[in-house]
Amino acid sequence: MALRPLFETPNFVISHDAAHQWLYVTWRGEYDCVAAITGCILILRHVEQTRAHKILNDSSQVLDGWNEVARWVGENFFQQLTTQGVVAVAWVKAHDWPAQAAIDTVMQYVTQPLVDTFDDTVTAYRWLDNIR
Numbered sequence: 001m002a003l004r005p006l007f008e009t010p011n012f013v014i015s016h017d018a019a020h021q022w023l024y025v026t027w028r029g030e031y032d033c034v035a036a037i038t039g040c041i042l043i044l045r046h047v048e049q050t051r052a053h054k055i056l057n058d059s060s061q062v063l064d065g066w067n068e069v070a071r072w073v074g075e076n077f078f079q080q081l082t083t084q085g086v087v088a089v090a091w092v093k094a095h096d097w098p099a100q101a102a103i104d105t106v107m108q109y110v111t112q113p114l115v116d117t118f119d120d121t122v123t124a125y126r127w128l129d130n131i132r
Helices: 033-050 067-081 098-109 121-129
Strands: 002-010 011-018 020-027 055-064 088-092 116-117
Touching: 002 033, 011 033, 020 033, 033 067, 055 098, 055 121, 067 088, 067 098, 088 121, 098 116
Parallel strands: 020 055, 055 088, 088 116
Antiparallel strands: 002 011, 011 020
16 A cells, blocks of 8 residues: 655644545544534545545544534534545554444444445455455
């Protein structure tokens, strides 16, 4: 996987894999409502610019702070991804229990695109690579 960084801070990285036409997003640390929504907006912007149709969303290093935005992410953000042409998201779950619980809450509201959660990036990568 040849990744080209598109946006990078110590807690948030968006990279593009042109060969697969997907984004690889890494979240680290704690997020408040504003930071989480800002990250989602940045993802949408880069989906539009790259025309990526899949996302590997790695939240394995995320800590608590997503409860306030869980419903918005599930209902609005994922719907906007679909509108932008994203067909699948492989989501690596947080190791931190409160953050993992927030991801489970998000998943209750997702209707599209195709989203599945994983415990590790290798399994998530393989699943995403097999989605056509």
